Amino acid sequence: MKVCIHRGARQIGGTLVEVEAQGARIVLDVGLPLEVSIVAQRDLLPDVAGLWARGDGSLRGVVISHGHPDHSGLADLVDEDVPIYIGEATAAILAEAAFFVPASRPFNATGHLHHRRTFQVGPFAVTPWLVDHSAFDAYAILVEADGRRLLYTGDVRGHGRKPETLTALARAVGAVDVVLMEGTRVAAHGDGRPAMSEQDVEDECAARFVAVAGMALAFYSPQNVDRLVSLYRAARRAGRTFVMDLYAASIAAATGRSTVPQSGWEGVRVYLPRSQRRRVIDAAAYECVEAVRAARVYPQELCARPEDFVMTCRASMLDELERARCLDGAEAVWSMWPGYLERDQGAALGTRLERLDVGLSTVHASGHATPQDLGRFVTALGAERVVPVHTDAPERFGDLFDGVDVQPDARWWPV
Ligand SMILES: [Zn+2]
The missing domain is CATH 3.60.15.10 (Ribonuclease Z/Hydroxyacylglutathione hydrolase-like)
Structure with a gap:
């Protein structure tokens, strides 16, 4: 060979x-x-x-x-x-x-x-x-x-x-x-940095989610299923409901694993951002929305008690969350490779969050x-x-x- x-x-x-x-x-x-x-x-x-x-x-x-x-x-x-x-x-x-x-x-x-x-x-x-x-x-x-x-x-x-x-x-x-x-x-x-583990991510996020006055925003890749689990567990430990977007809910369902948080679980809700709603309508793929219907959460509820939620977030969602007045007292966790924040889109997101007075801190494991x-x-x-x-x-x-x-x-x- x-x-x-x-x-x-x-x-x-x-x-x-x-x-x-x-x-x-x-x-x-x-x-x-x-x-x-x-x-x-x-x-x-x-x-x-x-x-x-x-x-x-x-x-x-x-x-x-x-x-x-x-x-x-x-x-x-x-x-x-x-x-x-x-x-x-x-x-x-x-x-x-x-x-x-x-x-x-x-x-x-x-x-x-x-x-x-x-x-x-x-x-x-x-x-x-x-x-x-x-x-x-x-x-x-x-x-x-x-x-x-x-x-x-x-x-x-x-x-x-x-x-x-x-x-x-x-x-x-x-x-x-x-x-x-x-x-x-x-x-x-030899750079001396200890490895942050997924358990560390869970622990640190749980502590942060407890401390946030308003909504906790989590920026992460839903295809990183370990991270989805860590963030869900951190949300629950902080007494909050974990909100997936439709993409995260669909990825979780696609794993086929009952150990991965799903839209039917207690403490899990699903939000349909405008960009994903548009995609569903364009493709007439209504079955994927139907699958999460019972767990849907709408802006009105997010706005009424933002302190109850950890929200799966992406830059394209900030407009609608701002318009729904969900972001008073909000804090964000960046749970991806920190290098993305130094690139153009990441830097723009940083500026945007600053203007919204939403703090951003990185909690990530390699x-x-x-x-x-x-x-x-x-x-x-x-x-x-x-x-x-x-x-x-x-x-x-x-x-x-x-x-x-x-x-x-x-x-x-x-x-
Ligand atoms: Zn690789």
């Missing part, structure tokens, strides 16, 4: 890895590089035979670790003869998101990944392992062929809502010859493991070789882990 990292050996995002054994091949992830809006899309397609145009049939499939665009964003361009495998809940979430997020590009999955359920793709035995990441339904992928074992971590962390999965994977997967390991935060090693957690993982795994991927600092791996073998983009190497 041999491997080629086409993209990702020294960058975060845009991951694409090809694996070959016995003349057959599979691809792990087909990621869109981050920050690519100015590049023509065809320039982003690594040269893999039979991936973007019909090939000779030796490319047997694409396995996608999770639904973030930097791993799945080129899937719509994959040749229709090549089967695509992705988590079942991920497929449902992406289908929901396609309705609400105009920029998303839907694709059809051929098969679904299930935790520890091995399936055969040509000579490859492929086993997904559920991992903790900010994307719901994310997997590490074990690939076995020719008596060799390659473990690709995908994106992982040890401080989300199921932190035990990383250690469980290391202990139970058995001996692997190579681990292809993400290192998003390896460059930040989707990626600390170098310390990766170190514990590698030690427990006992892998012979560690090849860096999804990192902008592959040369730092050697300072942190044993058995590091740095490989460049676009070179084949044996497992």
